[in-house]
Amino acid sequence: MKKAEGTIISAISGYYDVEIDNKVVRTRARGVFRDRKQKPLVGDRVVVQLDDQGMNYLIEILPRINEIGRPAVANVSRVLLVISAVEPDFSLELLDRYLTFFAWKNVGVVIYLSKSDITSSGRLKDIQTELEYYQRIGYPVFEDAEKLENELPKMIDKDQIWTLAGQSGAGKSTLLNKLESEAKQATGAISTALNRGKHTTRQVTLFKYGSGFIADTPGFSAIDLFKIKVDDLRNYFYDLKEASANCRFRGCQHIKEPGCEVKKLVEEGKIARSRYESYLKIRQEISDNRMPEYLKK
Ligand SMILES: Nc1nc2c(ncn2[C@@H]2O[C@H](COP(=O)(O)OP(=O)(O)O)[C@@H](O)[C@H]2O)c(=O)[nH]1
Numbered sequence: 001m002k003k004a005e006g007t008i009i010s011a012i013s014g015y016y017d018v019e020i021d022n023k024v025v026r027t028r029a030r031g032v033f034r035d036r037k038q039k040p041l042v043g044d045r046v047v048v049q050l051d052d053q054g055m056n057y058l059i060e061i062l063p064r065i066n067e068i069g070r071p072a073v074a075n076v077s078r079v080l081l082v083i084s085a086v087e088p089d090f091s092l093e094l095l096d097r098y099l100t101f102f103a104w105k106n107v108g109v110v111i112y113l114s115k116s117d118i119t120s121s122g123r124l125k126d127i128q129t130e131l132e133y134y135q136r137i138g139y140p141v142f143e144d145a146e147k148l149e150n151e152l153p154k155m156i157d158k159d160q161i162w163t164l165a166g167q168s169g170a171g172k173s174t175l176l177n178k179l180e181s182e183a184k185q186a187t188g189a190i191s192t193a194l195n196r197g198k199h200t201t202r203q204v205t206l207f208k209y210g211s212g213f214i215a216d217t218p219g220f221s222a223i224d225l226f227k228i229k230v231d232d233l234r235n236y237f238y239d240l241k242e243a244s245a246n247c248r249f250r251g252c253q254h255i256k257e258p259g260c261e262v263k264k265l266v267e268e269g270k271i272a273r274s275r276y277e278s279y280l281k282i283r284q285e286i287s288d289n290r291m292p293e294y295l296k297k
C-alpha cells in the first residue's frame with residue numbers, strides 16, 4: 001500500500017475527493033476522525049492511503065492554517081474581494097470591514113472592482129482615487145477583469161487556495177464562472193464537476209487555477225468582527241499600524257492619546273480620513289458589542 005499527500009477538493013456524503021499530483025482520488029475518511037471529533041474540510045492537506053482494490057482512505061489531516069467562510073474552506077491563503085462600483089453602491093466602510101476581517105484572519109486580499117462599465121465616469125473617477133490609497137497601503141487593486149485574469153495565475157503560488165468574498169450582487173459568481181471556464185480549458189478540467197447536480201445544497205469545491213486552487217464558493221456576504229479584541233483592532237488597519245511606530249505611547253489606540261502619529265497623519269491627509277473613521281466606528285461597535293443592522297439578518 002502506498003501513501004500520498006494531497007488536497008481535499010470536494011467533500012460529499014462522507015467521500016472526499018483528493019487532488020494528488022493533478023489527479024483526483026476518491027477517498028473515505030477513517031473512523032479515527034470521528035472518534036477525535038475531527039472533520040476533514042475542503043482545502044485540508046491530507047495523507048491518503050492508496051489501495052490497489054480501489055479503497056482509498058484518508059488517514060491523516062495535516063495541521064490546518066485557518067478555516068474561513070460558510071461552508072468552511074481550510075488553508076485559505078488569499079481572498080479575492082469583489083466590490084462593486086454600483087448595484088450595490090461602492091462603500092468604503094464596507095471595504096474596510098472586509099479588509100479588517102481578513103487582516104484579523106491573517107489572509108491577504110486582492111481587490112477587484114466590478115461594474116465599472118455601468119458606472120458614471122465622474123463616480124468611477126472618485127472610486128478610483130479612493131482605491132489608489134488602498135493600492136498604496138499594499139492591497140493590489142484590479143478593475144479590468146481581463147487584466148485580473150492575466151495576472152491572477154501568476155499571483156497564485158503552488159497549492160495555494162484562494163477564495164472569493166464580497167457582498168451579495170457584487171459579481172462574485174460572474175467572475176468565478178469566467179475564471180472557472182478558462183481554467184477548465186487550460187487544464188483539461190480535473191474532475192471537480194464530479195459531484196455537481198446531485199445535491200441541491202451547494203457544496204464548496206476547489207478548482208485548479210494556475211498552480212493552486214480557487215474555492216468555488218458563493219463567498220460570504222456577512223462579516224463578523226465581534227470576536228476581534230478591541231485593543232487588537234488597530235493591528236488590522238495596516239496603514240494605522242505602520243504609523244503607530246511613531247506614536248508617543250506604545251499601546252496607543254489612536255483615540256485621545258497625546259502625541260498620536262495616526263491622528264497627525266490623518267490631519268495631514270496622509271492617512272485617509274475614511275480609514276480612521278472606519279477604525280473608530282468598528283472599534284466602538286466592538287466595545288459596545290453592538291451589531292450593525294445588516295449583520296442581524
Ligand atoms: N455590467 C456589469 N454587470 C455585472 C458585472 N459583474 C456582475 N454583474 C451583474 O450583477 C449581477 C450580480 O452578479 P453575481 O455575479 O450574481 O453577484 P454575486 O451575488 O456576488 O455572485 C448579475 O446580474 C451580473 O450579471 C460587471 O462587471 N458589469
Ligand SMILES: [Mg+2]
Pocket residue numbers: 172173174218
Ligand atoms: Mg453568487
Ligand SMILES: [Zn+2]
Pocket residue numbers: 244247248252253254255257259260261262263
Ligand atoms: Zn496613536
